[in-house]
Amino acid sequence: SYVLTQPPSVSVAPGQTARITCGGNNIGGKSVAWYQQKPGQAPVLVIYYDSDRPSGIPERISASNSGNTATLTISRVEAGDEADYYCQVWVDTSDHVVFGGGTRLTVL
Amino acid sequence: EVQLVESGGGLIQPGGSLRLSCVASGFSVDSKYMSWVRQALGKGPEWVSFLYSGGASYYADSVKGRFTISRDNSKNTIYLQMSSLRAEDTAVYYCGSSPSQQHVMDWGQGTLVTVSS
Numbered sequence: 001s002y003v004l005t006q007p008p009s010v011s012v013a014p015g016q017t018a019r020i021t022c023g024g025n026n027i028g029g030k031s032v033a034w035y036q037q038k039p040g041q042a043p044v045l046v047i048y049y050d051s052d053r054p055s056g057i058p059e060r061i062s063a064s065n066s067g068n069t070a071t072l073t074i075s076r077v078e079a080g081d082e083a084d085y086y087c088q089v090w091v092d093t094s095d096h097v098v099f100g101g102g103t104r105l106t107v108l
Numbered sequence: 109e110v111q112l113v114e115s116g117g118g119l120i121q122p123g124g125s126l127r128l129s130c131v132a133s134g135f136s137v138d139s140k141y142m143s144w145v146r147q148a149l150g151k152g153p154e155w156v157s158f159l160y161s162g163g164a165s166y167y168a169d170s171v172k173g174r175f176t177i178s179r180d181n182s183k184n185t186i187y188l189q190m191s192s193l194r195a196e197d198t199a200v201y202y203c204g205s206s207p208s209q210q211h212v213m214d215w216g217q218g219t220l221v222t223v224s225s
Contacts, residue, residue, distance in 0.1 A: 001169075033211035035153070042202055042215040043145075043153060054213065086152055090210040095166040097143070097155035097209075 002091045004100035011106040012077050020103045022070040022087030030089045032070040034063055037084045082107045110134040110214045112203045117219030120193055128188040130203030130216060137179050141209045142186045146199035158209060159186060193223045
């Protein structure tokens with residue numbers, strides 16, 4: 001089965017740039033989505049098709065995907081960005097969806 | 109505006125059955141990819157099942173043979189029939205919708221299922 005690997009935590013000071021990685025075998029050949037989840041709330045899609053943003057998601061949030069690593073980048077980090085972030089892909093060979101284990105972003 | 113409202117969760121004994129419902133508004137459930145995703149307390153999301161607009165359904169290995177996804181177009185509702193429930197099925201169950209199977213665009217607020225004696 002396909003596995004997505006994320007670092008458990010990332011810490012960044014306000015105003016700095018946070019980068020959260022998602023590793024997977026040839027993930028660059030798949031379409032990656034990213035979700036933000038705050039305590040007690042449902043996940044929110046922040047990136048789909050590797051780098052597209054749904055309406056309402058600020059341009060500070062961007063992403064890339066190549067080789068074996070996808071990366072979510074949050075520029076000019078704010079206190080409100082503190083949350084858990086999950087990457088996700090669809091595995092076409094099995095029509096299954098896989099989520100990464102999640103990364104907790106802490107704003108110092 | 110897309111809205112998804114789940115219901116049907118509760119406390120159920122191991123081996124029991126439960127049916128979750130997800131009422132959609134703002135679109136037709138047969139026009140999008142509908143999904144169920146669950147999340148155990150303190151854990152990440154786990155995909156459970158997909159129902160494609162064309163009617164095909166897919167399941168995670170952990171629930172295959174025990175869970176069934178379906179829809180009622182007249183009620184604009186999708187269901188998750190769960191049987192032979194186990195303690196490890198305890199989670200918040202979210203309903204999701206999307207124009208693509210490659211991500212979940214919109215999410216409901218979730219319904220809690222607790223499997224315990």
